[in-house]
Amino acid sequence: MSSFKAKLVIALAGLLVALPAFATRTHRSTASSRTRTSHKAAPKSQPHRLHGQQAIEPARVTEIQQALIREHYLTTEANGKWDATTEAAMQKYQADQGWQTRLMPDSRAIKKLGLGPDYSGAINAKNSTFGDPPPASTIPAPLAEGFATAAGVNHK
Secondary structure, three states: OHHHHHHHHHHHHHHHHHHHHHOOOOOOOOHHHOOOOOOOOOOOOOOOOOOOOOOOOHHHHHHHHHHHHHOOOOOOOOOOOOOHHHHHHHHHHHHHOOOOOOOOOOHHHHHHOOOOOOOOOOHHHOOOOOOOOOOHHHOOHHHHHHHHHHHOOOOO
């Protein structure tokens, strides 16, 4: 009889080990505890906000117009108004550079017109120059060799 009990214990132990593998992992609630939700979006209480730059300040428009006049894309005088003539001149300038012709000036066009950001007031810009670097011939030989070694270039 003890052999029967031993076999029964082993069979139950095997069953307890195997049951979790066949168990489902999803929990299903009863119908009475479910709540219905609507998938309709609630009406917005705030109006739609516009993103991005919507207009250019008159002083900046004047700078852009002066640069376009200098580059021979605008023939009128700079008046500080972003009008159809200024917009057309900027689009022509951007198209001639091979860039997208957007309604607002492209950042590349602004930089190329010489109106890019001014970093002279930056914290790390004190006593700094933003000119071209010195020619490579002015770098001392040991320093140049160190640069070449660090870059993995065989300089000899």
